[in-house]
Amino acid sequence: MLHAMSLGAALAVLWILLSGMFEPLLIGLGVASIVLTIWIARHMDVVDHEAHPVHFGIRALLYYPWLTKEIIIANIDVAKVILSPKMKIQPHVFTVKASQLSDIGRTTYANSITLTPGTVTIAMTEGRDVVEVHALTGAARAGVESNEMNRRCTAMEGMTQKDVESDAKARAELEKKP
Amino acid sequence: MAFLDIMIGPLALADWLSWFCLIIGAFFLITGTLGIVRLPDVFSRMHGAGMVDTLGIMLMLIGLMFQAEEWIVVAKLGLILMFIFFTSPTTTFALARAAINGGINPGPKKAGRSVDIQDKKSKDAKVEHKKQGTTSSNT
Numbered sequence: 001m002l003h004a005m006s007l008g009a010a011l012a013v014l015w016i017l018l019s020g021m022f023e024p025l026l027i028g029l030g031v032a033s034i035v036l037t038i039w040i041a042r043h044m045d046v047v048d049h050e051a052h053p054v055h056f057g058i059r060a061l062l063y064y065p066w067l068t069k070e071i072i073i074a075n076i077d078v079a080k081v082i083l084s085p086k087m088k089i090q091p092h093v094f095t096v097k098a099s100q101l102s103d104i105g106r107t108t109y110a111n112s113i114t115l116t117p118g119t120v121t122i123a124m125t126e127g128r129d130v131v132e133v134h135a136l137t138g139a140a141r142a143g144v145e146s147n148e149m150n151r152r153c154t155a156m157e158g159m160t161q162k163d164v165e166s167d168a169k170a171r172a173e174l175e176k177k178p
Numbered sequence: 179m180a181f182l183d184i185m186i187g188p189l190a191l192a193d194w195l196s197w198f199c200l201i202i203g204a205f206f207l208i209t210g211t212l213g214i215v216r217l218p219d220v221f222s223r224m225h226g227a228g229m230v231d232t233l234g235i236m237l238m239l240i241g242l243m244f245q246a247e248e249w250i251v252v253a254k255l256g257l258i259l260m261f262i263f264f265t266s267p268t269t270t271f272a273l274a275r276a277a278i279n280g281g282i283n284p285g286p287k288k289a290g291r292s293v294d295i296q297d298k299k300s301k302d303a304k305v306e307h308k309k310q311g312t313t314s315s316n317t
Contacts, residue, residue, distance in 0.1 A: 075233040114267035
């Protein structure tokens with residue numbers, strides 16, 4: 001129910017941002033669309049912590065500015081490499097451990113690695129907690145291996161026991177299907 | 179916001195900030211594109227493309243936000259930025275998987291925590307990558 005309500009709130013904000021008009025007809029159409037969307041989403045059983053990670057909450061507001069700072073630093077490093085005449089690169093693959101409990105947390109971590117230039121996530125293996133990363137230089141690799149991004153992603157995650165169980169249940173159901 | 183209308187020299191503060199972001203953003207877009215051309219193989223080239231879809235696009239959109247006259251335009255540009263930040267890693271990941279499934283070796287594997295890469299090994303890697311670069315561009 002919490003997820004359905006927060007989905008409704010997010011859709012309402014999106015509607016107002018995209019239309020910008022407050023006539024009764026348009027607001028009415030907006031409310032109708034939101035109700036229809038939530039009804040369909042509930043029937044598709046996609047209204048959960050994964051589709052709508054409200055439990056990240058205020059902690060996400062701390063994580064994203066830090067990620068933006070990392071993206072800027074990494075961009076400058078890669079720009080230096082590309083613009084240097086000799087281009088000293090050592091492209092290679094390495095693996096790091098992801099300590100997040102949920103799929104959504106690990107996805108956030110893997111996406112954050114890709115968003116910082118110089119490192120690209122190419123696979124998640126071994127029970128979904130080992131991330132294979134392609135790095136352009138040794139310095140880019142050292143950035144990921146310092147483990148700070150992993151730590152901050154885990155701190156943002158804030159998973160409850162119920163969420164972990166519902167994840168395991170969804171995975172078991174997925175594996176049952178042919 | 180009123181302070182953005184303060185005139186500094188020939189331009190308002192908003193215009194100065196806008197030009198600053200647009201020029202730095204353009205620099206990162208051009209450098210990223212140059213990276214796609216200069217880097218040797220498909221996986222390394224993704225790093226160049228990554229610059230274009232992160233800081234390049236971010237600074238261009240922020241530069242455009244300073245030119246917006248209504249708050250709703252700023253909000254829409256912000257939404258575009260948010261969606262790009264969620265979708266671009268997904269597309270990069272899909273591209274990497276497609277390249278691996280297509281039989282391209284992503285490069286030498288280095289296990290463990292050591293950061294130093296021996297010179298000889300990295301030279302071998304470079305030769306290997308040059309070969310891959312030519313084969314991938316031919317196919």
